[in-house]
Amino acid sequence: MxxxxxxxxxxxxxxxxxxxxxxxxxxxxxxxxxxxxxxxxxxxxxxxxxxxxxxxxxxxxxxxxxxxxxxxxxxxxxxxxxxxxxxxxxxxxxxxxxxxxxxxxxxxxxxxxxxxxxxxxxxxxxxxxxxxxxxxxxxxxxxxxxxxxxxxxxxxxxxxxxxxxxxxxxxxxxxxxxxxxxxxxxxxxxxxxxxxxxxxxxxxxxxxxxxxxLLKAEIFYRALPWTELIWRDRQLSNDLNLGLNSRLSVILTYGLVISLLAAWWSPGFLAVAFVLGFLLFVLNLQVYRFFHHKRGFWFALRVIPWHWLYYLYGGLAFVIGTARYIFSVRFA
The missing domain is CATH 3.90.550.10 (Spore Coat Polysaccharide Biosynthesis Protein SpsA; Chain A)
Known part of the structure; x- marks a missing residue:
C-alpha cells in the first residue's frame, strides 16, 4: 500500500x-x-x-x-x-x-x-x-x-x-x-x-x-467596503459578524439612541430607552459573560459601551456603504 x-x-x-x-x-x-x-x-x-x-x-x-x-x-x-x-x-x-x-x-x-x-x-x-x-x-x-x-x-x-x-x-x-x-x-x-x-x-x-x-480600521477599511461586497455578492448569510443577534442589536442600539434624544423633549422616552437598553444587554449577555470570565467584572463593564458603539458605527457604515453601492451601480 x-x-x-x-x-x-x-x-x-x-x-x-x-x-x-x-x-x-x-x-x-x-x-x-x-x-x-x-x-x-x-x-x-x-x-x-x-x-x-x-x-x-x-x-x-x-x-x-x-x-x-x-x-x-x-x-x-x-x-x-x-x-x-x-x-x-x-x-x-x-x-x-x-x-x-x-x-x-x-x-x-x-x-x-x-x-x-x-x-x-x-x-x-x-x-x-x-x-x-x-x-x-x-x-x-x-x-x-x-x-x-x-x-x-x-x-x-x-x-x-x-x-x-x-x-x-x-x-x-x-x-x-x-x-x-x-x-x-x-x-x-x-x-x-x-x-x-x-x-x-x-x-x-x-x-x-x-x-x-481602531475606529479608522473598523469603519473605513472594514465596515464600508464589506457592505459594498455584501451587496455585490448578495452574501447575507448568518456568518461571524452578520448573525441575527448582531442585526437585532444594531436596531436596538439605534432605538436606544433615538429614545435618549427624544427624552430631552419628553421624559417618558427614558422608560423606552431603559427597556431597549435592557433588551440589548440581555441579547448580548453571552458576550459579556465571556469577557467577565476572561478579564473580570470591571473589564466586562467597560466593554459594554464600546460594544454598543460598535453596533452604532457598524449600522451607520452599512447605510452609507449601501448608498455608495447603489450610487456606483446606477451611475456606472
Missing part, C-alpha cells in the same frame, strides 16, 4: 515596517515543529529594514519598492511558492509550535477541503484595554461561529495553491489591509469550495489598538 505524499506547506507573510512584532512572528516560526517547507516574506515597500530581519531568519525575501498593499504582496508570494498549501499569516502575529502540523493534518484528513482559517487566541500581546477588547472579541466571534466558514482570513488562513491561483488570488484593488481576504472567501464559496474554521488553530495578535486606529 502506497502512503499519500506528505503535503508541502509554504508560509507567506506580507510585511510593511513590521518592527519588533515581526521579529516575534519569525521567532515563532523558527520554533515550529514540523517546520514549513519555506517561509516567504514579501517586503511591501518597507523602510525599517524588515526585509533584512527576514533574511536573518533564513526566509526567502521578495521586495516591492513601493507599497501596494497586502493583497498584492500575498499574490506575489503565492506565485513564488513551491508548497501544495499556502499558509498566510500577518507580520504581527505569532504561531504556536504545532500550527504547521495542524494545517497539514487538516488538509490531509479532508481531501475536499479547499481552505481553512483559524482565530486569535485569548491572550493578546498588547496590554491596553482597547487591544485586549478588540482581539478578545475577535476570538469570541470565531470560537462561537460555525465550523463551516463563508470567508477567508489573511492573518491565519491556509488554502490549496492550485485553487488559490485558479481563482486569481486576492483582489489587488484593495490597496490597504482591508477585506481582500473576505472577498476571496466569497469567491471560494460561490465556486463551490469548502472552507473550514479550525477553532484549535490560534495565533497571538501583537497589534496595539488606539481609539483612532
Amino acid at each position: 502506497t502512503l499519500p505524499a506528505k503535503l508541502v506547506i509554504s508560509v507567506i507573510i506580507p510585511v510593511h515596517n513590521g518592527g519588533a512584532s515581526f521579529r516575534y512572528c519569525l521567532s515563532s516560526l523558527a520554533n515550529a515543529m514540523p517546520a514549513p517547507a519555506e517561509i516567504i516574506v514579501v517586503a511591501d515597500g518597507d523602510t525599517d529594514g524588515s526585509w533584512l530581519v527576514a533574511k536573518e531568519f533564513g526566509a526567502k525575501v521578495l521586495r516591492i519598492p513601493t507599497s501596494g498593499g497586502p493583497a498584492k504582496a500575498r499574490n506575489l508570494g503565492a506565485r513564488a511558492a513551491i508548497g501544495d498549501i499556502l499558509f498566510f499569516i500577518d507580520a504581527d502575529v505569532t504561531i504556536t509550535p504545532d500550527a504547521i502540523g495542524k494545517v497539514e493534518k487538516a488538509f490531509s484528513d479532508e481531501p475536499e477541503l479547499a481552505a481553512l482559517i483559524g482565530s486569535y487566541d485569548d491572550a493578546p500581546g498588547a496590554s491596553n484595554f482597547l487591544s485586549q477588547y478588540k482581539n478578545l472579541f475577535h476570538h469570541y466571534t470565531h470560537q462561537t461561529a460555525k465550523e463551516e466558514a463563508f470567508t477567508f482570513w489573511g492573518a491565519c488562513g491556509a488554502i490549496r495553491r492550485e485553487i488559490f491561483l485558479g481563482l486569481g488570488g486576492f483582489d489587488e484593488s484593495y490597496r490597504r489591509p482591508s477585506i481582500e481576504d473576505i472577498e476571496l472567501g466569497y469567491r471560494l464559496k460561490n465556486a463551490g469550495y469548502k472552507i473550514r474554521l479550525c477553532k484549535d488553530l490560534q495565533v497571538k495578535h501583537l497589534k496595539y489598538w488606539g481609539i483612532v486606529s
